[in-house]
Each structure stands twice: as C-alpha cells, then as structure tokens.
Amino acid sequence: MKPARILWLTSLALVSLVASAQTNLPAVKVTSPAYSSQHGGYLISGDFRVDPRMPSVVFPAQALMKDDILSIEPIHLQDNEYLVLQECASTDCHEASLVRFWKSDDIGGDDARRNRVWITHENKYFIWLKRLPEVSGASCGQGWLMFEPRTTKCGSHFTSFQQISPPLMLIPDGDLAAFHQDAVLKSIQADPVRVAQQTHEGSTYVVTYEGGSTVRIRRMHAEHEN
Template identity: 80%
Template sequence: MKQLIASGLLLATFAAAAQTDLPAVKVTAPYSSIHAGYLISGDFRVDPRMPSVVYPAQALVKDDILSIEPVHLQDNEYLVLQECASADCHEASIVRYWNSDHIGGDDTRRNRVWITHENKYFLWLKRLPEVSGQSCGQGWFKSDATTTKCGSHFTTFQQISPPLMLIPTGELAAYHQDVLKQAVLTDPEPVINQTHEGSTYVVTYEGGSTVRVRRMHAAQDGGQEDQASKGSPKS
C-alpha cells in the first residue's frame, strides 16, 4: 500500500508538471500533423520513475479527443484510462477501460474518448486473474436459465480508487474475491518500448500488448495549421 501511495504522489507531481498554459493547444513537433481539420499529436511519454504510466506531455483540455487503440490485449489484461479525482491525485476515477472482448475493432467510437474538462489523465495496463463463468455457476449452455451467467471478464469496477488501482465489483468479483485481493495490489504492467509513427504514439507493454495513442483537437486557425505542418510527418 505504501508503494501505491508513493506512486500516487509521483503521478500527481508528474501530471502537475505537465499542466501548462495551452491557449492555442500547441503540440510538440515532430510528433504532430493536420488531418481533416484536426491537429493530431502523439506527444505522450512514460517517466522512467513510473515505467507503467503513459501520460500526455501537455495537459489535456476541454474538447480534446483521445484516440486509444489497443492492437492486442491478452485475456487477463485490462487497459485503463484514469483521471485524477482529487487535487493531490490520491484518488482517481475510471474514464474508460478495454479488455480483449472490447478493444474497439472497427468501431472507432469505442476507441475515442471526448475530454469534457481539463484534468490530469493517465493510461496504464493491469493484469487480473483469468476467470471462467463456470466457476460462479454458469453452465456450458447459455440457454440454461437455471444457472448464473457472469461471463469470463470483469466488467464493473469501483469508480473511485487510488491511482493505478483497478478494483472489480459485481457477481464475478464476489466469486473470486480471494484471488483478487492480492492481484488488486500488484503493480501495473511496465512499458518495455515506446516509439512514434508519425503523429501516433505507440507503446508496448511487458507481455507484448501494444497500444496506439493520439490526441486530436480542432485546428485553431490557418496560421497554427501551417506552423504545425512544417516538417511534421503525416499520420
């Protein structure tokens, strides 16, 4: 628990440092481009002191759109986008999560998160125990109305928790509470590689799962568009 509290303090420090004045939503070249009237940026990073946390180099602001595309997630992995829920970031709120059953696919709406207010946001990957619906009473036949059907993935979580902590709730979690107690306290998966493909930030976690991240914001004016486009690779 001390490690989690320390991680929360570090996260608050790093995210606070990223809070800059962005009246025109500037981004850092060369990880930017213009497409369909949107300024697109892959300016994200991982701090060496927090090797599992991806965060924007500059604070997200109202009307930003985050494009988060998990290329592959293992069955026991959950990709989590959280935002600070307190000024010191000792508490965080789940914005969205993805698992291997719901990684968006061709539905780009699933992979796009509309930012409604400026805050400190961060992305991380968590492994939880693999479970089976049969273990909580689910039969082999889905049409059997006499059995409890609770799936093979955790789908509900405590909304507010310490940062970097994912706490499953609901029936499936109740049936697996013993194995979850330890798993909830383990650290998120570390990032083993990060790179940029044009204006897309690509991060790979230990175990091989890869996520593509972009920040989009409506271009402010032609002048900013021209400046952002100079020498910047297309997405």
C-alpha cells in the same frame, strides 16, 4: 446482504485505504507540441511519454484540454489484461476516477467510437495496463451444472469496476469479483504492467508492454481553439 459479499466489500475498503496512502503521481511538465500533424481541422499529436519514476504509466506531454479527443487503440491485449484510462479525482490525485477501460474482447471491428474519448474538462489523465485473474464463463457458484436453471453465468471478463479508487488501482466489483475475491484482492495490489518499449510513428504514439501487448495513442485538438 450475503456474508461473503460483506466480507468482500470490507476487504476492498481496507485495500483502497492502504493504497491511497502509498500512491503519489508525479507532476508532469507541459511542453511544446511534438510528433504532430494536421488533418480535417484537427491538430493530431502523439506526444505521450512514460515518466521514468513510474515506468508503467503513460502521460500526455501536454495537458488535455476541454473538447480534445483522445484516441486509444489497443492492438493486442492478453485475455487477463485491462487497459485503463484514469483521471485525477482530487487536487493531490490521491483519488482517481475511471474514465474508460478496454479488454481483449474490445479489440478490432469497424466501429472506432469505442477507442475515442471525448475530454469534457482539463485534468491530469494517465493510461496504464493491469492484469487481473483469468476467469472462465462458468457460474459464480450458484448451482453446479451449466444447464441448471439456478446457475448464474458471469462471463469470461470483469466488466464492472469501482468508479473512484486510488490511482493505478482497478477494483472489480459485482458477482464475478465476489466469487473470485481471494485472487482479485491479491491481483489488485500488484503493480501495473511495465512499459517495455515506446516509439512514435508520425503523429501516433505506440507503446508496448512487458508480455507484448501494444497500444496506439493519439490526441486530436481542434485547430481553431487555443
């Protein structure tokens, strides 16, 4: 393993250890359904909210149940922003598991399946927005010229992340992260982007973050299941 890669992994381990000791997600009370409608055998709900103690995090007001479908549709994201869906990976939620993430390249198109998450088990899920360093499509340092055969192109976005991390932490891995390790280490310790505005459009929850990025969120629950 290359020395730079070893240093990168060691640095990430230290950051994760510190964050796990500092991050505590508040309890969220389950309330009666609100902002709901029925369609096609599903109860569709936009009952999501931001906990005042954590102004960057969106929670469902009712716990998500097995076989629910969570619709998360980013309308606008900056090039350096990543929308994140995590779930608790431990009883005290000092560890979280990455369920799905969205970047600016994932917006639009006719295929809506990318924006739908099938919930396979009840748990605490939360949605937040993270800014990471802007990266270009240039190489990861192997070769100086774009046309040189030894050049490794890494793309313009991070596409690989650690599956398990402290909550509210998105940790890139892979060659692109290692090449930009100083900037990445600084950014992953920064707070998530704060919510600037939240509203309901019928049974759809609409959240706007500082900087203007907007996301539409709905929960779909089969009406014949309790």
